[in-house]
Amino acid sequence: MALFRINRYLGGEEDATEDRSQALLERLREQARARQLKKQQQVLLPSDELKQKKTGNELHQKLKHSGFDSENEYQREAKKRKRGHSGEGSCGEGEKKLRKNHQVSSDSEKPLAGADSGLAGEAANGYIPAKKKKNENGKKSSLSQKKIEADLDENNRQQENKSNLKRDKAKRKKERDISTEVETNGAEIAEKDRSEEVKGNQSTKEKVCIPTLNEKATLPPSSSLVLGGSDRRAVQKVQPILPQWLAQPKLVHKRIKENLVPIQDVAGIHPKLLKKLQMNGIESFFPVQGEVIPAILENASSGFLVGRGGYQPSDICVSAPTGSGKTLSFVIPVVQALLERVVCQVRALAVLPTKELAQQVSKVFNIYTDGTGLKVVLVTGQKSFGKEQETLVQRTVMGYCSLADIIVATPGRLVDHIDQTPGFSLRQLRFLIIDEADRMIDDMHQNWLHQVVKAVFRAEEDSGTNMLFQRTEPGPVTAASTCCPQIPLQKLLFSATLTRNPEKLQQLGLYQPRLFTSVYSEKRAVTAGTETEQDAEKKYTLPEGLSQYYVPCNLNSKPLFLLYFMLRMKFTRVLCFTNSKQTSHRLFLLIRAFGGVNVAEFSSWLTPSERQRTLKEFEQGKIQLLISTDATARGIDIKGVKCVINYDAPQFIRTYIHRVGRTARAGKVGLAFTMLLKVQVSHSPGSNSEVKHSRVVRRSGVNVIFLHPVTCSLVLCTGAFPSVVSVQRIFHRDYLITLHWL
Numbered sequence: 086m087a088l089f090r091i092n093r094y095l096g097g098e099e100d101a102t103e104d105r106s107q108a109l110l111e112r113l114r115e116q117a118r119a120r121q122l123k124k125q126q127q128v129l130l131p132s133d134e135l136k137q138k139k140t141g142n143e144l145h146q147k148l149k150h151s152g153f154d155s156e157n158e159y160q161r162e163a164k165k166r167k168r169g170h171s172g173e174g175s176c177g178e179g180e181k182k183l184r185k186n187h188q189v190s191s192d193s194e195k196p197l198a199g200a201d202s203g204l205a206g207e208a209a210n211g212y213i214p215a216k217k218k219k220n221e222n223g224k225k226s227s228l229s230q231k232k233i234e235a236d237l238d239e240n241n242r243q244q245e246n247k248s249n250l251k252r253d254k255a256k257r258k259k260e261r262d263i264s265t266e267v268e269t270n271g272a273e274i275a276e277k278d279r280s281e282e283v284k285g286n287q288s289t290k291e292k293v294c295i296p297t298l299n300e301k302a303t304l305p306p307s308s309s310l311v312l313g314g315s316d317r318r319a320v321q322k323v324q325p326i327l328p329q330w331l332a333q334p335k336l337v338h339k340r341i342k343e344n345l346v347p348i349q350d351v352a353g354i355h356p357k358l359l360k361k362l363q364m365n366g367i368e369s370f371f372p373v374q375g376e377v378i379p380a381i382l383e384n385a386s387s388g389f390l391v392g393r394g395g396y397q398p399s400d401i402c403v404s405a406p407t408g409s410g411k412t413l414s415f416v417i418p419v420v421q422a423l424l425e426r427v428v429c430q431v432r433a434l435a436v437l438p439t440k441e442l443a444q445q446v447s448k449v450f451n452i453y454t455d456g457t458g459l460k461v462v463l464v465t466g467q468k469s470f471g472k473e474q475e476t477l478v479q480r481t482v483m484g485y486c487s488l489a490d491i492i493v494a495t496p497g498r499l500v501d502h503i504d505q506t507p508g509f510s511l512r513q514l515r516f517l518i519i520d521e522a523d524r525m526i527d528d529m530h531q532n533w534l535h536q537v538v539k540a541v542f543r544a545e546e547d548s549g550t551n552m553l554f555q556r557t558e559p560g561p562v563t564a565a566s567t568c569c570p571q572i573p574l575q576k577l578l579f580s581a582t583l584t585r586n587p588e589k590l591q592q593l594g595l596y597q598p599r600l601f602t603s604v605y606s607e608k609r610a611v612t613a614g615t616e617t618e619q620d621a622e623k624k625y626t627l628p629e630g631l632s633q634y635y636v637p638c639n640l641n642s643k644p645l646f647l648l649y650f651m652l653r654m655k656f657t658r659v660l661c662f663t664n665s666k667q668t669s670h671r672l673f674l675l676i677r678a679f680g681g682v683n684v685a686e687f688s689s690w691l692t693p694s695e696r697q698r699t700l701k702e703f704e705q706g707k708i709q710l711l712i713s714t715d716a717t718a719r720g721i722d723i724k725g726v727k728c729v730i731n732y733d734a735p736q737f738i739r740t741y742i743h744r745v746g747r748t749a750r751a752g753k754v755g756l757a758f759t760m761l762l763k764v765q766v767s768h769s770p771g772s773n774s775e776v777k778h779s780r781v782v783r784r785s786g787v788n789v790i791f792l793h794p795v796t797c798s799l800v801l802c803t804g805a806f807p808s809v810v811s812v813q814r815i816f817h818r819d820y821l822i823t824l825h826w827l
């Protein structure tokens with residue numbers, strides 16, 4: 086307006102001097118400019134906000150520190166604050182100016198070329214370009230001020246809508262991906278600050294990004310997988326789903342002494358057998374015998390041809406601790422089932438993994454068949470093949486006839502006779518007993534079971550005559566399969582460590598099996614007639630009377646500890662296990678050279694007769710210490726073994742169970758020591774949780790002071806030892822290792 090007047094004035098006074106008019110015009114322009122500026126500064130922005138707007142850095146810092154997602158949010162917040170100052174619902178001049186300012190700010194994408202250097206700070210926030218424009222078109226601006234403000238209001242509304250949309254979008258993005266949001270915010274800010282100087286822009290980004298990243302670091306952990314991260318979580322243990330017969334077995338008491346069953350209380354036992362039992366000092370049955378004998382007798386009570394009700398009898402699996410009397414639990418019912426037989430045929434076959442075990446079991450059969458007419462034949466390869474053939478079959482004018490009712494055999498030799506002995510027949514086999522069944526399953530590579538089953542169901546050569554008694558392999562029960570009476574084949578499996586792996590058991594081709602087991606939880610006692618829960622964690626049980634210890638030691642002190650047990654603690658009938666026949670032999674030589682202990686060794690290096698004699702002398706007490714390989718670990722029943730020492734820790738828990746099971750048999754007490762090197766303490770079977778489950782394995786209190794004189798004597802005795810070593814080296818290498826122990 087002022088300028089308008091000046092122009093008029095200048096036009097009307099042509100005669101005035103040029104200098105004067107120019108100066109006046111300049112002065113008036115200055116005044117107008119100053120008025121405009123002052124007016125806007127007073128009303129438009131509070132001074133503190135103006136200051137903050139001077140640098141983009143400060144703005145964005147503020148945005149971030151106040152938690153705003155974008156500048157629009159900040160704009161709204163400023164508006165609120167303004168409302169707070171001017172009263173609720175009022176929309177004064179200041180607010181309008183503020184809107185205008187932000188409108189301009191948002192339009193500040195336009196380059197600022199030509200901006201006054203003195204106002205660079207203001208130009209940076211987009212305020213000055215608008216002002217400059219006004220100065221250039223002063224008249225126009227003042228005339229259309231109201232119109233512009235109205236337009237600005239409209240623009241602001243639109244801007245607000247846009248910013249709302251943007252904010253919603255940004256929120257959704259934030260939900261999807263926090264990191265994306267950070268980038269988005271950064272991009273928005275960068276876009277708005279494009280007009281700022283590069284330096285300021287960079288510092289803004291840094292200041293925005295760093296706290297944002299820090300915020301990200303404190304965010305709750307994402308559910309997404311971090312590759313290469315170590316997100317350890319407790320993995321839920323997979324519980325095996327067992328077939329019903331394995332999952333719900335018949336439980337057998339573990340405590341022998343408290344659960345004896347008087348032999349007269351078991352129904353159906355033949356008086357002849359009762360008498361024999363009493364003659365052998367057996368007045369009561371052990372728990373496993375009390376359960377298993379009646380079960381087998383019940384199956385056999387229907388005679389030889391068919392099981393109860395014309396059905397095939399169930400196969401029976403027994404898992405009971407070492408020394409719990411499993412042998413008698415199959416010997417008694419089998420002998421009783423065969424007592425009334427007329428013709429001698431192979432009707433029972435017991436298969437065992439070693440010759441010694443087969444010998445032991447045949448001995449028990451002999452005791453209870455003595456005087457009954459039943460013949461027991463041992464087939465293990467101890468005799469020549471021809472001699473064994475003579476004990477099995479006899480050739481007559483009528484053909485071959487069997488000389489055995491019960492065969493006790495090792496699998497290899499049995500298969501040889503099936504293949505090569507003329508007239509050897511298993512077609513009448515009623516009971517197939519597999520002792521140490523888990524070991525026999527492992528040895529199945531020989532395919533002995535398949536050969537036996539094939540021999541049992543082999544068709545008769547003169548099938549026409551005996552059609553009625555033709556055998557067929559067990560299958561689904563049908564009217565046709567039950568019409569002809571047949572001899573059923575029943576499998577009886579026994580072990581202290583019977584596998585519960587259905588896949589392995591399947592190899593045995595069991596028919597509707599029943600499981601009797603002593604593996605159960607201690608929480609609830611087993612009461613007569615009731616079954617308690619099986620402990621899924623536990624696989625095996627140890628004899629109740631067994632006390633287990635481990636002896637922490639090093640390689641050098643192992644023989645010293647052994648001597649300590651023998652000489653200081655005066656143990657007698659100690660069975661000491663090593664992991665190899667070489668170690669057994671070296672240890673035997675060393676202890677013998679030391680003297681003071683009656684020692685012997687037992688391994689496959691001995692001949693069968695030497696082995697037999699050694700076991701006999703050990704049982705008789707002539708041998709104080711028997712150093713053995715795992716050849717005596719399973720099943721061997723040597724009476725009076727007080728202590729078992731694991732000179733070498735066994736590799737497998739099953740081996741440990743069988744080794745320590747050579748003591749504490751038949752409800753008696755026993756000791757088991759396991760020498761453990763430091764590295765083995767937490768890993769060996771002796772310290773295994775499965776073993777600890779039933780009884781805590783204690784650390785032994787061996788008196789180390791005593792070991793000193795033993796060490797001295799041992800060093801002295803090695804003066805004579807090298808000669809022994811050199812002699813032995815002719816036969817076996819590396820005996821000098823013995824000296825390394827010292």
Ligand SMILES: Nc1ncnc2c1ncn2[C@@H]1O[C@H](COP(=O)(O)OP(=O)(O)OP(=O)(O)O)[C@@H](O)[C@H]1O
Nearest residue numbers: 369370371407408409410411412413581720722751
């Ligand atoms: N009812 C009983 N009364 C007294 N002694 C018994 C009785 N039953 C078995 N025994 C004795 O218990 C000892 C161990 O028996 P057996 O060898 O049958 O145990 P096992 O369970 O087969 O052991 P392993 O698993 O080590 O083979 C034997 O010496 C046996 O004579």
